[in-house]
Amino acid sequence: MSMSKVLTRAIVSMLVLAMMMAGCSSEKPLLEDLDKEKEVTLRILTNMDRMSFRNYYGGLFGIQYSNIDLELIPFDERYSSNLDSIVALEANISRVRPDVVFLSPDAYERLAVERKLYNLEPIIRQEQFDVDTFLPGLIDWIREKSGGALYGLAPSFMGKVLFYNADLFHQYGVELPHDGMTWDDVLKLAARFRNEGSSNDEVSGLYVWDIEAAIFDISTNLGLKLVDSKGERMLIQSESWKRVFSQTVEAIQNRDIRPQFSIANNGVIKEERSDLFLAGRAAMKLDWNMGVFSLQRGNIQGGNNHAFDWGVVTAPIDPFRPGETPYIQIPNIMAIPIEAEHKREAWEFIKFSNGPEKVERGLRNFPFEMLSRGLSKKTKDYNKLETFYKLRMSQERDSRPYPVNVPDSFTEPFDKLLNQVLTRMIRKDVTVEQGINELDIKGNELLKQARASQNGGGPTLNGYQ
Secondary structure, eight states: OOOOHHHHHHHHHHHHHHHHHHHTTOOOOOSSOTTTTSSSSEEEEEEEEEHHHHIIIIHHHHHOOOOOOEEEEEEEGGGGGGOHHHHHHHHHHHHHOOOOEEHHHHHHHHHHHOOOOOOOOOHHHHTTTTOOOOOOOOOHHHHHHTTSSSSSSSOOEEEEEEEEEEHHHHHTOOOOOTTTTOOOHHHHHHHTTTTEETTTTTEEEEESSSSHHHHHHHHTTTTOOOOOOTTOSSSOSSSSHHHHHHHHHHHHTTTSSSSEEETTOOOOEEEEEETTTTTEEEEEEETTHHHHHHHHHHHHHHOOOOOEEEEEOOOOTTTTTTTTSEEEEEEOEEEETOOOSHHHHHHHHHHHTSSSHHHHHHHHHTTTOTTTOOOOOSTTHHHHHGGGGGGOSSSOOOOOOOOTOOOHHHHHHHHHHHHHHHHHTTTTOOOHHHHHHHHHHHHHHHHHHHHTTTTTTTOOOOSSS
C-alpha cells in the first residue's frame, strides 16, 4: 500500500472520529437546562407530613435551589373510599397534576407498567448520574418492578440486623454472634443463655416483640407466605411451615425466645414493662434500623436505661441464598408523572434527594432512615451501621407475611386468630399439627369472608401505605 493511501486513510479516520466526538458533545439535552433565575413551584404529592418532609428533603434542597419552591400536596383520603388504593392515587395525580410523586413499591410498579411515569434511564445516562453505589440489589429491584428501566429512585430504606449485648456474651462465656448466621445458628446461640440470671432478673437469649413476630421473622428468611399470590388460599399446610412453628414454639417454651407479650407458667399472658434487650436482660434482638437510635440515645421504654456494649451482625440468612437478605423495606420511590409540567426541576429534586449531598448530611441529622446511597464515614457508629449494607437486597423475597392483594379485612382477624392458636400451642393445649390445621381451615374461611365483603371493589393493598 502506498504512503499516500495510508495517509489518506489516516486522515479519513481522524475526520470520522472528530465527527463522532462532535456529535457526542453536541448531543441534544433530554431536558432543558435549569434556569436558576426562574422562580418555579414544584408540586409534590406525598403522604409525609410537612415537618418530616422538610427535615428529610425540603430543608437541604432549599439551600441549594433557592429559586424552586416546594409545594407539598397531601394525599386526599376522599379519593380512597371504596377504591383500590392505587386507583385512588391515580385520581389524586389527575386532580393535582404533581411534578413529583412519592410512591409505594406496588403503586410504582403499576404506574410504571402503565407508562404513566417519566423514564429516568436516558437522563441518568446522559448526565452520568451514578446509580452503582446504592444499596446492593436495590437498583436491580426497582428496574425489575418496572420492566427493566428506572422510572424512579428510592432515597432510603428500612433494614433489619441482629443486635447483641456484648457484655452478656462475655459475662456468660458465650462466643459473640457473627455475620452470615442462619436461624438455626441464632436459636442455638440463644439456647446458651437458658436458665441464666436470677429469678427476678432472668436473662433470655433472643427478645422479640410478640409471638407472631417470631414466626414471621423466621418464615420471611425462607420465603414462606401464609397465603397464595392471588390471595385466595392458605399455604400453611407444608413441612416448611410445620418446622417453623415447631422450632418457634419450642424456643418460646424453653424461654430461649422471650416475647414482649409472653405466657407465664400459669398460662396467663404477661406483658413485660420494658424492652428486655434495651434493659440489658436479653442477649440478642432482630430489629429495624430504628433500634440504633434507641441504643444511641438511651430511649428506653419504661425508663429502664441500662448502658451496655452493643454490636450488630447481619440478619439471619438462608444457607441456600447466603449473600442476600429479605429483611429490607422500601418506604417510598420518587418518580415524575409523565404529564408533569416541570420535569427538569423535578429531576433536580430527585437527583439531589438521591445524591451524595444527602449522604454527607442525612443520616447524622435523621436517624430513622438508612440512606440508599450509603453512609458518610462521619456518621456515629459508622462501623456498626455498615452492616446494613453488607447483604444484597433479595429480588424475590420481602418481609411482608401476606402477598400484596390479600384484603386488609383478612389480616387483622387472622393475626388475632394466629395469636390465639400460638398461645394454645405454647401452653400445650394443642399440638403443632392441630394448631396448623385450625389455622388452615379458619384462615380459608376468613379469606372467603374478606373477598365477599369487598362488594365488587378492588383489593385493598396490604403492606406499604
